[in-house]
Amino acid sequence: MSERYIGLMSGTSLDGVDGVLALCDAAHTRVLQHAYRPFPAELAAELLALNSPGDNELHRAALAANALSRLYAQVVDELLRSADLPASAISAIGAHGQTVRHRPGAFDGTGYTLQLNNPALLAELSGITVVADFRSRDLAAGGQGAPLVPAFHQALFGRRGQTVSVLNIGGISNLSVLQDDHVLGFDCGPGNALLDAWCRQHTGQPYDDQGRWSASGQVQAALLERLLQEPFFSLPPPKSTGRDLFNPGWMADRMAGFGELAAADVQATLVELTALSCATELQRHGADSSRLIVCGGGALNLHLMRRLQALLPQLSVVDSEAEGLPPLQVEAAAFAWLARKTLQRETGSLQSVTGALGARVLGAIYPA
The missing domain is CATH 3.30.420.40 (ATPase, nucleotide binding domain)
Structure with a gap:
């Protein structure tokens, strides 16, 4: 049975957030609505700065994650209004977050990948279950954590x-x-x-x-x-x-x-x-x-x-x-699709792509 999912993507181009409302089932994904919000200049500058070492990073990263999640919530609201749907009509949001560091396998053999996001805040603001942190499980299994699409x-x-x-x-x-x-x-x-x-x-x-x-x-x-x-x-x-x-x-x-x-x-x-x-x-x-x-x-x-x-x-x-x-809709649609995979407890990664020990169920779930 088809269900509605929202996918949110803000990529390394640092231009803004693309969101889609998609109808997903086991075999098909069909985009119903698309919305876009540009990054405010101050947020874009801070996200870019956080790609490099700097002062007070933990504090700045946490506040940037909050600001990004509020922008995500605005995109979700726009999608719901365009489709004339309540939050309860959406099974989940797949929210990628903003990559600021990506060092798979580095330093200690596992490395890390860091996507700024506050999925708990997004779940609170939207009233919708949020799936986030799609990459770290693949890294834990020895993979690159990317690409996931x-x-x-x-x-x-x-x-x-x-x-x-x-x-x-x-x-x-x-x-x-x-x-x-x-x-x-x-x-x-x-x-x-x-x-x-x-x-x-x-x-x-x-x-x-x-x-x-x-x-x-x-x-x-x-x-x-x-x-x-x-x-x-x-x-x-x-x-x-x-x-x-x-x-x-x-x-x-x-x-x-x-x-x-x-x-x-x-x-x-x-x-x-x-x-x-x-x-x-x-x-x-x-x-x-x-x-x-x-x-x-x-x-x-x-x-x-x-x-x-x-x-x-x-x-x-x-x-x-x-x-x-x-x-501009493909990556956001991918994270709507991946959110469904997570809720269904289906694997979303490919060993042939990331080099992990095997395919894994990706993401962490923040219930509405």
């Missing part, structure tokens, strides 16, 4: 007898290769994180609208080669990453010695870095794919989409709306 990609986009690849380009890019019952998934490297940071620094805009600015620049081959020397790109799956690695400091270190480069040329080079790192991984691990479905904010960067198609001429490169779900 490939299992959902398989349920949504998988095609019998075909290899289909799905590329999610948020702040970080991740690839799912779907081959009947076998799924491979991993992070490729930076998505929009470096692009957005460079754009904010040099234009004052939060992102490069449709990739127009990057399209005006010229790729700097020597800089691109330096960027591609990052060891992460040559690691085999399973692998995951985040702003812990790909951040403006990483960029500054690798640009040292290049002198003054035109800002638009650097932006064009960063687009090429994202496109080339993703295309290379697809050719390594999904060369027999018939189709590449792109979702996340990167799907709206038309210059990036053109570069992907140019680097993968053998494939049809399309955004996920061509498959029935707009790019």
Whole structure:
């Protein structure tokens, strides 16, 4: 029987919260409503700052989690009002939280992943059961805790007898290769994180609208080669990453010695870095794919989409709306789907993706 779930996602792009109201059952997920709330500037700045060591982190992180949960509650309220539904009509909310650190396997062999969130506060504000903390159980089982969306990609986009690849380009890019019952998934490297940071620094805009600015620049081959020397790109799956690695400091270190480069040329080079790192991984691990479905904010960067198609001429490169779900709704829908999995005590992770000892039931439940 189908039930209504809400999925909430705020990704490493740090632009805001996407929420969906979805009808879910064992075989299907159908989005009924979508809502979006941008981050207030102060909250976005604090979440970005908490990606790096700083003063009084525990206090600041707790207050940022409260503020984020209040924003989540506003998105939930908007979804309910749009659908004219009471809170009691929703089985659960899947709330991912905001990743500020991701260090699987580091330091002590287990490492940690940290998503700021206050699911207890969200349950209190919404009157709806909340499922949160989706990643830590996989880490405890020896996995990367990421990416978690490939299992959902398989349920949504998988095609019998075909290899289909799905590329999610948020702040970080991740690839799912779907081959009947076998799924491979991993992070490729930076998505929009470096692009957005460079754009904010040099234009004052939060992102490069449709990739127009990057399209005006010229790729700097020597800089691109330096960027591609990052060891992460040559690691085999399973692998995951985040702003812990790909951040403006990483960029500054690798640009040292290049002198003054035109800002638009650097932006064009960063687009090429994202496109080339993703295309290379697809050719390594999904060369027999018939189709590449792109979702996340990167799907709206038309210059990036053109570069992907140019680097993968053998494939049809399309955004996920061509498959029935707009790019900005896919990840939120995944966490609605994962919330249902948790309540049903069904596993939500894939050993072939995260490298854990086995699939695990993910998430912690905060009853209404």
